[in-house]
Amino acid sequence: MFKQKTIEEVKSASRKSSSGTTSNAFYNNPRIRGFFYQIALVAGLLYFFGTIIGNTLANMEATGIKTGFDFLGAAAGYDVLMSLISFESTDTYGRIFVVGFLNTLLVSAIGIFFATLLGFIFGVAHFSHNWLIRKIALVYVEIFRNVPLLLQVFFWYFAVLSSLPGARQSLSLGEAVFLNVRGLYLPKLIGGDLSSLVWIALGAAVAGIFVLRRWAKKRQELTGQQFPVLKTSIAMVILFPLIVAALTGFPFTVEYPALKGFNYFGGITVIPELMSLAIALSVYTGAFIAEAVRAGVQSIPHGQTEAARSIGLRENKIMSLIIVPQAMRVIVPLLNSEYQSLVKNSTLAAAVGYPDLFNVFVGTALNQTGQAIETIFMTIIVYFVVNMVISFLMNRFNSAVALVSR
Amino acid sequence: MLALGIKDYLIKTPRYTVTFRQFLTMNVDENDSLKIVGTLVAVEKEQQPTQKRIYIMAKKALLTASILAATMTAGAVQAATLDDVKSRGTLTCGVSTGLAGFSQKDENGKWSGLDVDMCRAVAAAVLGDSEAVQYKPLTAKERFTALASGEIDMLSRNTTWTHTRDTSLGINFAGTNYYDGASFMVMKDLGVSSATELDGANACIQAGTSTELAIADYFRENGMSYKAVTFDTSDQTRQGFESGRCDFLTSDGSQLAALRIGLANPGNAVILPEVISKEPLGPVVRQGDDQWFNIVKWSLNAMIEAEEQKVTSANAADMKANGNPANKRLLGAEGELGANLGLSADWAYNIITQVGNYSESFERNVGMDSPLKLARGINASWRDGGILYAPAMR
Ligand SMILES: N[C@@H](CCC(=O)N[C@@H](CS)C(=O)NCC(=O)O)C(=O)O
Numbered sequence: 123m124f125k126q127k128t129i130e131e132v133k134s135a136s137r138k139s140s141s142g143t144t145s146n147a148f149y150n151n152p153r154i155r156g157f158f159y160q161i162a163l164v165a166g167l168l169y170f171f172g173t174i175i176g177n178t179l180a181n182m183e184a185t186g187i188k189t190g191f192d193f194l195g196a197a198a199g200y201d202v203l204m205s206l207i208s209f210e211s212t213d214t215y216g217r218i219f220v221v222g223f224l225n226t227l228l229v230s231a232i233g234i235f236f237a238t239l240l241g242f243i244f245g246v247a248h249f250s251h252n253w254l255i256r257k258i259a260l261v262y263v264e265i266f267r268n269v270p271l272l273l274q275v276f277f278w279y280f281a282v283l284s285s286l287p288g289a290r291q292s293l294s295l296g297e298a299v300f301l302n303v304r305g306l307y308l309p310k311l312i313g314g315d316l317s318s319l320v321w322i323a324l325g326a327a328v329a330g331i332f333v334l335r336r337w338a339k340k341r342q343e344l345t346g347q348q349f350p351v352l353k354t355s356i357a358m359v360i361l362f363p364l365i366v367a368a369l370t371g372f373p374f375t376v377e378y379p380a381l382k383g384f385n386y387f388g389g390i391t392v393i394p395e396l397m398s399l400a401i402a403l404s405v406y407t408g409a410f411i412a413e414a415v416r417a418g419v420q421s422i423p424h425g426q427t428e429a430a431r432s433i434g435l436r437e438n439k440i441m442s443l444i445i446v447p448q449a450m451r452v453i454v455p456l457l458n459s460e461y462q463s464l465v466k467n468s469t470l471a472a473a474v475g476y477p478d479l480f481n482v483f484v485g486t487a488l489n490q491t492g493q494a495i496e497t498i499f500m501t502i503i504v505y506f507v508v509n510m511v512i513s514f515l516m517n518r519f520n521s522a523v524a525l526v527s528r
Numbered sequence: 529m530l531a532l533g534i535k536d537y538l539i540k541t542p543r544y545t546v547t548f549r550q551f552l553t554m555n556v557d558e559n560d561s562l563k564i565v566g567t568l569v570a571v572e573k574e575q576q577p578t579q580k581r582i583y584i585m586a587k588k589a590l591l592t593a594s595i596l597a598a599t600m601t602a603g604a605v606q607a608a609t610l611d612d613v614k615s616r617g618t619l620t621c622g623v624s625t626g627l628a629g630f631s632q633k634d635e636n637g638k639w640s641g642l643d644v645d646m647c648r649a650v651a652a653a654v655l656g657d658s659e660a661v662q663y664k665p666l667t668a669k670e671r672f673t674a675l676a677s678g679e680i681d682m683l684s685r686n687t688t689w690t691h692t693r694d695t696s697l698g699i700n701f702a703g704t705n706y707y708d709g710a711s712f713m714v715m716k717d718l719g720v721s722s723a724t725e726l727d728g729a730n731a732c733i734q735a736g737t738s739t740e741l742a743i744a745d746y747f748r749e750n751g752m753s754y755k756a757v758t759f760d761t762s763d764q765t766r767q768g769f770e771s772g773r774c775d776f777l778t779s780d781g782s783q784l785a786a787l788r789i790g791l792a793n794p795g796n797a798v799i800l801p802e803v804i805s806k807e808p809l810g811p812v813v814r815q816g817d818d819q820w821f822n823i824v825k826w827s828l829n830a831m832i833e834a835e836e837q838k839v840t841s842a843n844a845a846d847m848k849a850n851g852n853p854a855n856k857r858l859l860g861a862e863g864e865l866g867a868n869l870g871l872s873a874d875w876a877y878n879i880i881t882q883v884g885n886y887s888e889s890f891e892r893n894v895g896m897d898s899p900l901k902l903a904r905g906i907n908a909s910w911r912d913g914g915i916l917y918a919p920a921m922r
Contacts, residue, residue, distance in 0.1 A: 182698065184816065185676070185698040185814065185815050185816050186695075186696075186697075186698040186699075186815040186816065187676065187696070187697060187698035188695075188696035188697075199740075199741045199744055199745070200740040200741055200744050200756070201740075201743075201744050201754075201755075201756040202756070203755060203756055203757055203758065210748075211744035211745075211748060212748070280767065280771075284767070284768075284771035284773065285771070287772075288772040289772070302772075303771055303772045303773055304730065304772075304773060382728065383727065383728045383729075384718075384726075384728050384729040384730065384775045385728055385729070385730065385755075387728070394773070395757075472735075472760060473760065475735065475757055475758045475759050475760070475764075475768075477758075481735070485669055485735055485736065486669070486735055486736055486740070486758070488669075488673075489668070489669045489672065489735075489736035490692075490736070490740075490741070491692075491696065492672060492676075492693075492696055492697035492698070494673060494676075
């Protein structure tokens with residue numbers, strides 16, 4: 123169908139098109155065509171998914187399954203174990219959704235915090251000069267990375283936390299902190315009238331640290347003199363609020379948990395479902411982060427350490443000033459995916475009954491209303507958005523730690 | 529059914545040649561549609577001018593999409609469950625993950641219980657063999673999805689017949705095989721003798737049950753507070769109760785009796801006298817298949833009717849030959865009852881000889897001689913002062 127064109131033909135064709143007297147119609151313009159194909163593709167996809175959704179809804183209608191989002195405004199009629207906002211059984215499914223969402227954020231945040239802590243401690247411990255510490259780091263990683271997470275959640279819940287004594291035989295620490303099979307009970311600070319001043323002082327201290335850091339850095343660049351930033355910061359954070367508290371006459375009362383009837387009331391309760399899930403997620407993800415940290419540190423050539431030594435830096439300074447900042451470029455992208463898995467893994471909450479989004483919404487709400495498509499759709503969106511946000515923040519962080527060439 | 533803005537195509541398969549529009553209204557299986565897509569692709573490749581390649585690709589994508597969509601619709605059209613069960617040769621029946629007396633697997637892998645007998649009765653009626661059942665253990669949360677998605681043919685898992693479930697989940701309740709109510713179980717050493725003393729206590733409940741709703745109502749009504757600790761399976765719920773995570777366990781009375789005998793020391797636990805809700809438990813089928821609905825409904829009624837007529841597994845053969853007209857109608861010696869259901873004449877005869885009448889099943893699984901030791905109570909036949917009553921078998 124196509125005969126080979128001679129060089130001359132091609133040349134003249136291109137001359138023609140550049141002089142504007144082209145015989146080629148607009149549909150031969152690659153840009154317009156590309157645009158059209160994209161539109162066609164999107165339209166095709168929309169049509170495809172639209173048909174599937176339409177058919178599903180029609181089928182559900184035909185089999186008598188309720189559809190639509192009206193259920194979000196209906197009273198749920200059941201209670202949830204733990205809620206960061208007030209919740210009663212007369213509240214709606216919409217509120218259940220928020221309750222579950224906040225609980226998911228809570229356990230994910232706790233998990234990410236402790237997993238990072240454990241990961242960095244054990245990751246760096248791998249390079250310790252102490253044989254025992256190195257081996258402990260190795261055993262930690264190997265054990266917790268290789269046992270299925272669900273098993274670990276069960277272990278902490280059913281083997282460890284369930285064997286704690288009952289409510290009336292609680293373990294206690296100075297009659298202020300109590301631990302029993304129903305959870306950990308901590309005293310709670312209740313602020314009086316002037317307590318907000320103390321919090322303002324704390325905020326001022328934190329803001330002051332940033333100012334101090336910038337000032338110290340500038341001074342070092344100009345004069346070469348170092349300022350003890352860390353020690354000063356710690357002192358500020360402790361002293362500022364303390365002084366204000368003393369001046370205002372300590373406007374706090376402490377609420378201690380106390381046994382009333384069946385349970386401890388008052389103070390802060392950390393339920394064992396949350397504890398076991400948070401511990402399991404932290405320890406499991408921590409093992410992966412430890413490996414990421416190890417990989418990051420190993421990626422820095424040994425020459426860097428030697429060079430640092432030769433200019434007379436101390437060992438701990440070599441780690442914090444030379445190795446870790448460079449290793450972060452390798453570690454941060456890995457952290458990103460570990461954090462995202464942690465959020466997704468938090469759906470194992472259902473195994474121990476922690477009321478996270480998946481458990482209260484895809485579990486109970488779906489079961490009571492039967493509206494599978496709607497509940498699952500809403501839940502997928504939430505996990506998707508949360509992970510997009512994590513990804514966004516970590517990418518920002520990544521570009522902050524990336525090597526800046528001067 | 530589907531509005532298509534594209535030209536009509538002729539579709540040739542080894543089995544038929546139709547236009548695309550006709551094709552969309554036909555029942556096709558997946559293999560067919562795949563083959564058809566294959567054919568279209570092949571035909572168009574031969575004659576395509578290069579410039580039109582992408583245009584054709586878009587058209588093909590559209591076609592594939594429409595065919596897939598059409599197949600989905602076709603596949604979702606309610607199949608006759610009876611035919612499926614017959615051609616498969618077994619009935620798939622959803623039961624609990626393990627609940628003594630109702631549906632429980634022994635060490636040889638054999639299922640037994642009142643709910644299991646319901647599955648066996650339907651298998652006996654449809655297939656003539658009460659053992660031709662494949663059991664599917666389901667938690668409370670999984671059960672309705674499993675039924676709606678067609679994973680099981682029927683659900684027989686101590687499921688409460690509620691208005692909301694019946695009207696909004698796309699399911700139908702085929703009757704009641706145990707009238708129950710939610711209650712509380714506590715450890716004796718808690719020193720509680722009435723549910724009204726439970727203010728501020730922790731409750732162990734199974735997630736996705738009607739009990740979750742009943743207990744919320746009860747505590748609200750009585751101005752008391754509680755914490756609901758929910759678990760996925762009854763084993764976990766029992767463990768939570770035994771470990772002291774909760775002060776009481778709440779569920780339907782029959783399930784409490786079953787869970788109690790599973791405790792390390794059943795003597796330590798007591799069931800409180802209060803019954804806080806109505807929990808009629810019964811078999812469930814998908815909505816939209818009336819024939820199948822009738823089969824399950826009348827299999828249960830046949831067991832209840834047999835007890836009313838004093839027909840048992842032992843005397844059924846004799847009654848079929850020598851009984852009164854009602855006996856003969858039930859057992860298939862006279863009348864059209866089997867044929868009306870689309871079953872053989874001996875459908876009920878098979879149920880009664882292989883599974884027994886309701887009373888036999890009750891006593892064997894949950895009655896006074898079983899470990900559960902449940903009294904017939906309101907579950908007695910209406911002739912004996914209970915509320916079990918089968919519609920007229922004629
Ligand atoms: N009848 C109630 C409760 C049914 C239920 O699931 N009860 C639990 C009692 S703890 C059970 O039987 N569990 C057995 C299992 O999970 O396999 C309902 O339909 O929602």
